[in-house]
Every structure is written in structure tokens, then in C-alpha cells.
Amino acid sequence: MRVMKFGGTSVGDAARMRRVIELIEAAARHERVCLVASAVTGVTNLLVDATQRVAAGEDVSPFTDRFRSVHEQIVADLDGVLRAGDSDLLLGVIQTLTREFERLLQGVSLLREAPPLAIARVSSLGERASCAILAEIARARGLEPLLLDPSEYVIATGDPLEAVPDMERVRERWAPIRNGRERLILLPGFFAGDGDGRIVLLGRGGSDWSAAIAAAALDAALCEIWTDVDGIYSADPRLVPDAFPVSETSFEEAMELSYFGAKVLHPKTIQPARERGIPVAVRNSFAPEKPGTLVKNGAAPSPHGVRGLTLLRDVVLLNLTGSGMAGIPGVASRAFGALGEAGISAILISQASSECAISICVARKDGARAVIVLDKAFEAERRLTRVDDIEMRTGLAILSVVGDGMRTRVGSAGTFFDALAQIAVNVVAIAQGSNERSISAVIQEHDGERALRHAHHRFFGTPEALDLFVFGVGGVGTKLLHQIAAQRERLRARGVEVRITGIANSKAMVLDEKGLDPSFARDALTGPSARPVNLAQVAEFAAKQKLVTPVFVDCTANAELALRYGTVMDAGLHVVTANKIANSSSSAMYRELRRIARHKQRRFLYETNVGAGLPVIWTLQKLVNTGDRVVRIEGVLSGSMSYLMGRLEEGALMSHAVREAKEKGFTEPDPRDDLSGRDVARKVLILARETGIDIEPEQVVVEGVLPREIMEQGDVEEFFDALPKLDAEFAARMKDLKSKGQTLRFVGTIEEGRASVGLRAVDVDHPLSSIKGGENALAFLTEHYSPRPMVIRGYGAGAEVTAAGVLSDILSLADWGGA
């Protein structure tokens, strides 16, 4: 005997119902089959909703019309499938059920209230209708189903909306069928009877439980739960795109997973099956060729130690605290006793070892009642101020990790909480199941999906997504996109998925949750999905998509954008920037950005602010963090000045060298922007701040290369015309220095709390004396690196190396730290 249960989507329309009967027919060739079915998808919601709305005064007919039309449509679509005359018969049944619905709603309307028994009876109509149709399809194919009435065969007691089967009586009632010969038995799911003819419910999603009850009552060899996904996944596939179906689980794991929110199985399903050792298979009715998941005794342990993760939403946390609680015997059991009596189930508890605080999670719908119940239970102690008033926290969710393997494997809890810390998710309470099969963290509901995805990535090594919002598609931005396009496969193979989720230039912006192809992302800016640039929308989008690692990437030199980093981090995005403006503005702003980054636990990365792709900031931070003391930093920090000074040393005239540098693209369009030293001053300022010096931009002493009267010549051409006036003076200076074994370099210096920029004569054995041709170099003289300084040298400008530096910052946000 095999039980086969089909959920709402699996019987969602006429074609799907036919597929169900085909699957049943195939199975029934080999063994007896009990088909358990849910209501047509959406119908139970309609029925429940109707009772509430009509109780609140709404009209009856829209609900009854909808109920009738959904089912009549299915019957109409079965035209040619059913036997002659059966369609009319079925339409008659639907008419009768609709009339019953109407009468019940009229009662509710009169009472202005929907009593539980009325809700139960109304709710049963969905399964009664779907099963009536399925029975006719089966008959048309020559099967003779025995249609059972659950109110007679599934006897259950307790809360009429969440009744519990009395298995002894159930087995008794099923005895004739268990021992009978019918090939096909058909049982509507979800509802039961109280033994006195009244209809009661097994709780929402309860058809799974009906199936397990039938399996236990029939001594079935297998209980199949056919649904709309490929089995039990490592996490809800709707929330975690990389979740995968697991091939088998133990009964205990399946129970724990469903208890903590894996909706694929009703949490009570496993119990009756486990008691009789009946394996439960979860399979996809849309892909019956797939193996599905088998829940059984002796399931092979998960190679990951952990079987799956769940997220249970809509919970509240009740805090029971009080200075006198330690002295009160049995606080926890009294609390549960009181909740239990009120029919409220505690989903999770966590008790501080001091016994001064107990936290209890209950479903949101039970929250307000639970507060009243607990306040009452501890009334006496509250009066004596030994126990405080119950405090309720709302807007929470429970994230759980489940696996038999956790008992024997150390480190699961570490991985779990580390994953949450990595993405700055605050943990409100923690609980570990007494069987060590699950660990749960109570977190803010709005963090739920991000946390679930990231924890899933950490446990199962599934790809980790970095969602980039790239601002600026000039030189650096474009190269960045090229590099991402070229590296993508390699990165994916290493577990990091880099997505271009947003792109913008000064005029337009495109946001795309699936990610744009980096090779064509720029084109999107002139395409139909382009919209005006709006940072608030980026933040909104990142929040709505529940992105785990959204990164704002600034490849512009735009001041306005730089001033918004604080807001961007505040909205939960990391910031990676090649733009120096934010770090080189007021020290108040510099401090504020770091404060927000710390507070929001977002990263603010700007390695390319100094020396482009060279690891300058990183090195300096490491030196400072390891307690080294910086004595002096000297650097050639401008590619154009490096080129220029090199040429002067080789004997070129100043006016020629500047023109050459401009022609080779080493300088800005107006070379005075480089010669003024302002850009180097910004870099020196940033480096000074990294060493801990609190300094304002105007405190950097800047001496430009050229005298004022030359710098202030009108336009670029006039400037070039005036330049030769300096040729002789510079040539003489170079010659003089050479004779003294020195050369001239444009150097940024930080020493004794001061920062300066200007021309310096350096000895030939100075590390900066050989820096020319566009190279950059920095010499860090520190307590540890003394008397020879640590030197970093290489090309420190250009779109390619800058983009590589930006990419390296981006990849450092991945879990693997870019290693």
C-alpha cells in the first residue's frame, strides 16, 4: 500500500488533476494506492478569508461566486475527459457545496462572528470539491475509487482548528479498509471529524498530516508527498536561489526542519510515519522523473554536517525577567504550563544561566494573548516586584540550522554565528535544541532573508553574491567592467558571483535584480530601462532585493557623490571608491564616515585613493594596526610629476618636458592641475590621516613646482608660451644638484604630525631617486622598518591598474577575503 498526497498547486487546474490521476494509475498497477488531496490552490485561503470578511460585514456572494467559478472552470476544462453525463453530475456536486458555503456564510453574517466550528466546516469545502472532481477523472479512466469522508475516518480532538488525531480510533475505523481489496482509496486532506459528526481541521497545510495519518492507519509501505518543488531543499528555494534538494534526511531532521518553517512538510506529518517506521518521500508532481527526498530511518548523514536551514517569520519574543526570579521554583515550567493551558505553543525558549531571564518565542498571532496569560500566571510575584511585567518584542524571525551531524561535529555553531556577524545581523536570542540537532537564532525579521542566504553560503559553500552598483563608466569604470567580464568564470569557480546589479553615469542609471552582463552594461544606460540617477532608489532597491553584500562602487571624481557615502552606508551598502574627495575633505567628514561604517558594520574601502592599484593604504593600515610607529613617509605620488622630473634629470628642458608629458597623456588636460601639487596634497592628507594625524586639508603645506606668475597665465596655450622662461633656471638647478650627487623629486612628506608637498633634493641612494617614467613609490620609515624604510613601488596611475585596485577592494568583501 502506498499513500500519495498531492498539494494545492499539484491539483491547481484540470490538466494538473489529470496528471495526478495518471501518476496514481501507474502506481496502482503495482500496489494499492491511497490518494490524499488538498484543495485547489488558493481555495482554502478564499474560504478562510470569506469567514473573516463576512463576519466583518462584507457580502456573501462574491466569495460563493468565486468558489463556484473556480471549480466550474475546471469541470469545463475536463470536457471530453469525463464520461458522458458525469460533468453534469459534478456540476451538481459543486452546486451543492456552493450552497452549503452560502448557508454557512449567511450564518456567520447573522452572527457577525465566525465560530471555530463554522470556520472548520467552511474550510473543508475546498478539499471536498477537489476530491469530487479527482474521483470523476479516476472513474473516467476505469479506476473505481473509494471516496472516504474524513469526518468519519480521521477522528481528532482538541482545538477545532488545530485538532489532534486519536490514532487508536483512527486505526480502528480504517481496519476494514486496511484489510480490504480496493485498489484506489481517495481521502480529502486537511479536515477530520470530532467523532460526533462535527468537522474539525488539522491546521493549515494539514493535508500532509492527513497523508501520514492514512499511511499509519493503512500500514502503508511508503507515504509520498507530491508538491511543486523537487523535494526537501537545503533551504526554501523561493528565498535561497542556490538551495538544492537533499536526497535523504532522517525523520528527526525533517521534523526539525518543518517545525522551524520548511513549509514543504506540515510539522506534524512525520510523527505518525516515524512511529510505524514508514518512509516519507517528498517529490515534484511537475517533474515525477526526479528522485525527490526520502525521509527514513538510517538516512546517510549530510556530508556538510548540516542538512538544511530554515527561516520562520512572524514571531514575537516574550521576555520574562526579574531580580527575584532566581528564587522562584519552576519558573520555566510554570510559564509553559500557563501558555499550554491557553493553547499557545512556545516555539523556542532561551534561558540565561543566571535564571534571571527567560525568553520565549511564540507566533505573532498569539503574542498579545501570551502577554496576558504570563502576566496573570506571575501576578503574585509581579506584585512583590520579584518579576517584571512581561516585555514583548515584535518584528522578529527565527533562523535555524538543522542537522543530525551537528551533534558530533564541532564548529557548526561557530560557523552559524560567524556568518551572522559577517553581515552585521544582530542576534536577539539563541537556542539550541536539547537534542543538539538544531541551533536557532532569533533575529530581526527584516534581516531574515539576507541572513538565510549568507548562512546557507557558509554551510554549503554555494556561490556568494556580490551585488555591485557601479557609478561612473569613464576610464576606470569601463576597465572595471572589462576586468569583471574577464574574471567572472574564474571567480565563480571559486565561489564568488560578481553581479552588476546597478550602473550609472552622470545622466542615467539602470537597476537590474538579475544582474547586467558586464560586457554590455554600459549600453543599458541608453536603453529603455534607463532612469534618472537617484541614490535613494539604489538604497531602496538593495533593501527590497534583500541583497547580502550590496556594494556601491564610485568610479567618478564627483564631489556630490562623495558627500553621500554616509547615507549610502547608512542604507546598508558597502562603499568602494576610487574617488579621493570624501577622504580629503574636512576631518569631521572623515570621522563621520568611519563612525557610520562602524555603526552599520559596513566596509568603506578606498585603496586606490593613493597609488592606484599599489597596496598602499592596506600596508599602512597593517603597519599601524600591528603597533608599528610611523616616523616618516615620503612618496612620489603623481605619475605625471614622476615622468616630468625624470625627463628633467635626463636633460630635457622644462617647457619641452611638460609638453611631452601632456602629449603622452601623463597629465590632466591642463598640466597646471598636476603642477600645482593639489592632487598630491590630497593623497598626502589621506595618508597622514591613516597614520592617525587629525589634519584639515588647508594644513597640508603645498609648494607647487612653478612660480605663481607662470601658473596664473590665462589659458593653457598662454601657459605653455610662458613656460620657456623657466627652462634656464631649472636646467641650472638640475646641473648643480647632479654635481652634488643629488636629483630633484616632487615629494609628499609626512613627519612629526605635519604633511607637506613640494620639490625636494634627494641623494642618489635615496629610495625615491630612481623613481621616474610615471612610476610611483612610497618609503615608510617606521620603528620596525629603520634605518632602511619599507618601499612600495610601481605604476600608480592609469585606468587599468586603478580598476584592478577597485576590483581587489570589491573582492575583499567576499567571505574568502579575496584570497
Ligand code: ADP
Ligand atoms: P503543497 O501545496 O504541495 O502542500 P506547499 O506550498 O505547502 O505545497 O509547500 C511547498 C513549498 O514549500 C515550496 O514551494 C517551497 O517554497 C516551500 N519550502 C519552504 N522551505 C522549503 C524547503 N526547505 N524545501 C522545499 N520547499 C520548501
Ligand code: ASP
Ligand atoms: N488546503 C489546506 C491549506 O491550504 C491544507 C493543505 O493544503 O495542506 O491549508
Ligand code: MG
Ligand atoms: Mg503544504
